Amino acid sequence: MDFFTNLSDKIGKKLEKGRPFHFLYSTYDAIDSFLLTPKEITTNGSHIRDAVDMKRIMITVMIALFPALLFGMWNVGHQHFLSIGEDATIWQSFGYGFLKWLPLVIVTYGSGLLVEAIFAQVRGHQIAEGFFVTGFLIPMIMPPDVPLWIVSVATIFAVLFGKEVFGGTGYNFLNPALLARAFVFFAYPSVISGDAVWISQSADVISGATPLSLVMNGSTSVLPSNWSLFIGTIPGSFGETSKIAILLGAILLIYTQVASWKIMISVIIGGLLTGTIFHATGACPILGWQHLLLGGFLFGAVFMATDPVTATHTQSGKYIYGFLIGAIAIVIRVLNKGYPEGMMLAILLMNIFAPLIDYCVIQLNIRHRKKRILRKKN
Amino acid sequence: MKKYLGPLSKDNPILVQILGVCSALAVTAQLKPAVVMALSVTIVCACANFIISLIRNTIPPRVRIIVQLLIVSALVIVVDQVLQAVVYDVSKMLSVFVGLIITNCIIMGRLEAFAMSHKPLPSLIDGLMNGLGYGLVLVIVAIFRELLGSGTLWNHPVIPQSFYEAGYLNNGLMILPPMALILVGSLIWIKNSKKSSVK
Amino acid sequence: MEQPGYISTIYGADLSEILKNNNVVSHFSRRHRRHDATLRAENIRYIAGNVLTGKQMTQFNATHFYDSQVTAIAEGGERKIIGWLLPGLRKWSFSHTYLSWLYPSQFTNKENNSNFLIYNTSLNGGRRTFMMTDVYDKVFPFSIIPLSLLKACLTQDIEQMEELGIYEVDDEDFALCEVVCPSKMECQQIIRDGLFLLYHNA
Numbered sequence: 001m002d003f004f005t006n007l008s009d010k011i012g013k014k015l016e017k018g019r020p021f022h023f024l025y026s027t028y029d030a031i032d033s034f035l036l037t038p039k040e041i042t043t044n045g046s047h048i049r050d051a052v053d054m055k056r057i058m059i060t061v062m063i064a065l066f067p068a069l070l071f072g073m074w075n076v077g078h079q080h081f082l083s084i085g086e087d088a089t090i091w092q093s094f095g096y097g098f099l100k101w102l103p104l105v106i107v108t109y110g111s112g113l114l115v116e117a118i119f120a121q122v123r124g125h126q127i128a129e130g131f132f133v134t135g136f137l138i139p140m141i142m143p144p145d146v147p148l149w150i151v152s153v154a155t156i157f158a159v160l161f162g163k164e165v166f167g168g169t170g171y172n173f174l175n176p177a178l179l180a181r182a183f184v185f186f187a188y189p190s191v192i193s194g195d196a197v198w199i200s201q202s203a204d205v206i207s208g209a210t211p212l213s214l215v216m217n218g219s220t221s222v223l224p225s226n227w228s229l230f231i232g233t234i235p236g237s238f239g240e241t242s243k244i245a246i247l248l249g250a251i252l253l254i255y256t257q258v259a260s261w262k263i264m265i266s267v268i269i270g271g272l273l274t275g276t277i278f279h280a281t282g283a284c285p286i287l288g289w290q291h292l293l294l295g296g297f298l299f300g301a302v303f304m305a306t307d308p309v310t311a312t313h314t315q316s317g318k319y320i321y322g323f324l325i326g327a328i329a330i331v332i333r334v335l336n337k338g339y340p341e342g343m344m345l346a347i348l349l350m351n352i353f354a355p356l357i358d359y360c361v362i363q364l365n366i367r368h369r370k371k372r373i374l375r376k377k378n
Numbered sequence: 379m380k381k382y383l384g385p386l387s388k389d390n391p392i393l394v395q396i397l398g399v400c401s402a403l404a405v406t407a408q409l410k411p412a413v414v415m416a417l418s419v420t421i422v423c424a425c426a427n428f429i430i431s432l433i434r435n436t437i438p439p440r441v442r443i444i445v446q447l448l449i450v451s452a453l454v455i456v457v458d459q460v461l462q463a464v465v466y467d468v469s470k471m472l473s474v475f476v477g478l479i480i481t482n483c484i485i486m487g488r489l490e491a492f493a494m495s496h497k498p499l500p501s502l503i504d505g506l507m508n509g510l511g512y513g514l515v516l517v518i519v520a521i522f523r524e525l526l527g528s529g530t531l532w533n534h535p536v537i538p539q540s541f542y543e544a545g546y547l548n549n550g551l552m553i554l555p556p557m558a559l560i561l562v563g564s565l566i567w568i569k570n571s572k573k574s575s576v577k
Numbered sequence: 578m579e580q581p582g583y584i585s586t587i588y589g590a591d592l593s594e595i596l597k598n599n600n601v602v603s604h605f606s607r608r609h610r611r612h613d614a615t616l617r618a619e620n621i622r623y624i625a626g627n628v629l630t631g632k633q634m635t636q637f638n639a640t641h642f643y644d645s646q647v648t649a650i651a652e653g654g655e656r657k658i659i660g661w662l663l664p665g666l667r668k669w670s671f672s673h674t675y676l677s678w679l680y681p682s683q684f685t686n687k688e689n690n691s692n693f694l695i696y697n698t699s700l701n702g703g704r705r706t707f708m709m710t711d712v713y714d715k716v717f718p719f720s721i722i723p724l725s726l727l728k729a730c731l732t733q734d735i736e737q738m739e740e741l742g743i744y745e746v747d748d749e750d751f752a753l754c755e756v757v758c759p760s761k762m763e764c765q766q767i768i769r770d771g772l773f774l775l776y777h778n779a
Contacts, residue, residue, distance in 0.1 A: 005656045033703055037660030040700040041653050045748075045765040046755045047628045048650065051668035051675055053702020053759050055661035057709060060674045126703055147545050161560060165567070170706025170760075187551035256673040260711055313710040313724050362725050366740040369720070 008032050026120040030127035058132045060258050064249035065136060065303065071245040072238030073097030076144045079199045079235050101238060103148055104139035111152040112138075115159045119168065130169030130176075130309075131159065137177035137303065140239030141296065141344075142184065143198055146191050154180040154187075174351050175310045178344050185344070193340075198235040210235050212295035212333075212340050223286075229293040239303075240296040250302040259306035262315070263322040267301035268292060270326025284334045291330055300343035301326070310351045314361040321357055325350045382503050385511035392515040392562065393569045397483040401475050402516055403558040409532050412520035413513070414461065414468045418476060420509025422453045423485045427505030430493040437494075446489045447480065454479050484512055519561045527552030588642055592623075622698055624648040629752035630765070653699025669696060671716070671757040705760040713764075716753040721746065723754055727764060730771030735778060738771055748772065 012032065015025045033055075042049060077093030077100075088096075112135045113127075120127045138155055158180035163172040184192050198210050211223055211234050224234055232242025239246075253259035275288030292298055305311065305325050312321040325346050332342025339345060391397045398419075405415045429449050430437075437445050458476045461469040469476065479485065488508050493501040524530055526549045529537040537546070551557050586592075624631040625644040634647070657663070665675030713723040721742045729737040751764040758764065 004658060008656075029703075034659070036656040036658055038700060038703055039654045039656050040703070041698045042700055045630075045763050046752050047622065047624055047631065047633070047698050048669075048696045048756060049699065049701050049761065050672070050757045050759065051665060051670040051677075051701045052672050052757075053661065053761065054705050054708060055702065056665075056674045057672075057759055059662060126705075128705060130708070147547075149545070150547070153549075165563075168706070170708050183551060186554060187549045188547050189550055190547065257712075257715075258672065258674065258709075308710045309708055311710070314722060315711065315714050318711075358725075362722060362741070365720070365722055365725075369740070369742055 004036065008036060024121075026124065026126055027117060030117075030120070033126075054129045057258050058129045060256050061133045061253065061303070062136050064252040064258075065133075065140065065239070067245035067248040068239045068242055068299070069101075069140060070094075071232055071242040072140065072240075073101055075232055075234075075236075075241050076100055076238060078233065083199050097144075097238070100144045101139055104142065104146070104151055105135070107148045107152050108138045108155050109135045112155045112159050115156055115164065119164045123168075125168065128169035130163070134159070134176045134180075137239070138180050141177065141181050141237050141299070143192055143237055146184070150184060150188055150191060151180075154183045157183050170309055173310055173355065174348060175304055175307050178304055178348055178351075181344055182348060185341075198237070210295065210340075226290065226293060229290075237296070240299040243293055243298050246298050246302050253302065253306070259302070260308070260311070260318055262318040263306045263311055263325075264301055266319045266322030267305050267326040270323035271297060271301075271330050272326070274327040274330040278330065278334050291333070295333075295341055296343050297329060300329070300347055304343075304347050305350075310354060312354045312357045312361070314358050314365075317354075317357040317361040321350055321354055324353070382500075382507050385504075385508040386514060387511075387569075390511045390515065390569070391484045391487075391508055392512060393566050395484075395487070396566075397487060398512055399562065401478060401482065402512070402519065402562060403555050405472060405475055406516055406520040406523055406558050407527065407553055408471075408524045408530075409517070409520045411468050411471045412516045414465060415472060415475065416509070416513025416516045418457045418461065419479055419482060419484070419512055420506060422450065422457055422479055423488060423509040423512075424502055424505035425453050426450050426485055427488055427493040427501040428498055430489050431496060431498040431501035434494050442494065446486065450485055450489075451480050484508055515562070515565065518565065519558060522561055523552045523558060527557075592647065621649055622652050624650070628696070629756065630749045651697040653697035653701075655697075655699065668701075671712070672759075700761055702759065702761050704762070707760055707762065709759050712757050712759065713754045716757055717750075719745065719750070723751065723764075726771075727751075727754075727762070727767050730767050730774075733771075733774055735775060738775065743768075743771055743775065 011028060015028050074090065074094045074097055077088065077096030080096055081088040081093060109131075112131050116127055116131050135155070138151065138158075142151060158176040162174045162176040162179040163169060166172050181192075211229060228234060230243045232245065234241050250259075250264060254261045254264070271291055272288050275284070275286075275291040277288075278284040279287055286294075301322075305322060312318050325343075328349060329342040329346035332339055332345055336342070385391060389395065392399060392402055401415065401419075406412045426446070426449055430446055433445075454477065457479070458469070461472070461476060488505055492504045496504070521531065525536060529535060529542075529548050549557075623634040624647065625634050625641060626632060626646055626648070628648055628650060631646075631648060666677050666680060668675045668677050670677065707724065707728075710724055713727075717723045719742070726738065726741045726743065726746070729741055730743070746768065748765040748769040751768050755762065755764040
């Protein structure tokens, strides 16, 4: 224990300002604060501080993602063996999925952290933890067979133009993980849309259409049962298929107060309401609540829309923000057959509108306060 | 001399003055239309500067904008006809954007700011340089967009077939307008980071 | 403290004798002393006032005119290997991100008045930008949007500050925001600076 602390102090002193290797300080700082809890003590203001810091919050989100990830690994293997018509044990399926996931996550972290580290060096600030979750999310929303170089390019694009251009984590207004997916979606549509991509190395005879694209093509008769949609034994990316695993993560996020339940609830209400209206008018063959079980709606609602930086900051703004995400996602899904995954576009769109919603809420607060002052005077 | 070279880098109309961005985004999906557009704007800008500068003392100040527009439109019509005669396919591709040179802020800006108060020859050079500065950015953006978006340059395939066989794909986003905006933004970023003092 | 209690004294009295004989009992500080004695010579921090808003006493431990309370807590700064990954059974946190919520009585142990045992002065993290945007609202009682007010103070936007209600708050009101902030913002200092800005421009 002492040994590590002393070693770290020694290296830190060597990299202090004025020393020749000072430019490496931010890298040292990142590694140091990753391995050891920081030695800073309060100097000003309140003398005690909450034990929670950004690292802890990020690791909590990652723990919340684990049920969905573990299920996704098994499911990717399961779908693969199902499509080539082989029987496989749970462990074989799981191992197959894990080997699909591992290169994805290594490439994502490698390329993303490289960009982050370069910017931290040039700008001389600390390497923020924001990328831990982003880099964890990106492999979970990509098709299992996506080429690795595309993942790398998309990650670099998302971190560079989604985050670092605006000043780094905390200043970004777009969710970087979704931006990476949107980049792949528009730049390389052949690897992320269509029927063939969602099952890993499927045999040609079996169509690997996701239930969502089945619905959008009007073939609701071959839709899997609601139960298997809920459990998640359907083709899809790592994260999105199992609704039950996502709900487990949601419970953890809400209980630890890391993500806002207001956003989650209002996204679901918005989706339910819009889906029901579309069903009632006959524009969409499936029921409103079935929309929640299809595609990445729930995953987006729990893990993407609740990103605290890009969501609205005001409390009442969160309801509007969430409701509009749910509503717009279903609208895009139903009315535009070309973009079956409306959730991604809806969240990115509302990310852009979040500051506007905040502005309106703040102005309402100001007006409310002015009225109160006038009332007091009279 | 230094004053005239300004528009190429220090006072670039797109990167520093952020003028004429609309057409820069629209015509840069491929290199060929971008070059044609750049040449058209350069010619129109230089000629309009020269003519306005010649008659600058006889234009009544109240109607100067109308006179400027008249001359620019006449020049644009000439350019448009020439384009249709010489490179018909590119002219089809550029469609409305040749006509929109009339309202290009760079040309109007140079007429107002330079040609109205300078002698004909400096005005001609100034117009030429501003057109070239605009064209430079257009060509840089178009090279990136065509190379990465379609894998070609001047409609000749550049990226070898073996790349595609190894799994390389063209970047469809490069063809779409947002990427032009991002590329222009990146150029502005590079430019600003080189400048020592950003005010 | 071993013997907490009231003392009546005169303003400006030197408290060092009283404080010296009154050992601070804290498992944290004891372990701290054993492991890492060289890190900080003084392992106990005496605060004039309470832990949220009080001032740290210097080596001259005298009472000031406005002080009626002296608090002693352990100095933090202890380094643990990957502390952000551990379950954290003994870490106090407003959120439930550490498992210490399973054992809440450790924070409110009335016996021996030792409810400050678990607290120390560690910052518990690095300074970051505003990221968690809804923690302030949970501990802020007024109908003021704390984050917007803090941002208005940071950008020195006086009109916005006035509209958002800077006249109704004091820096002390933001003490709890400062405690729970995961980005370790110095909320009280920000508000104080904002109030000074108003004062100098009025």
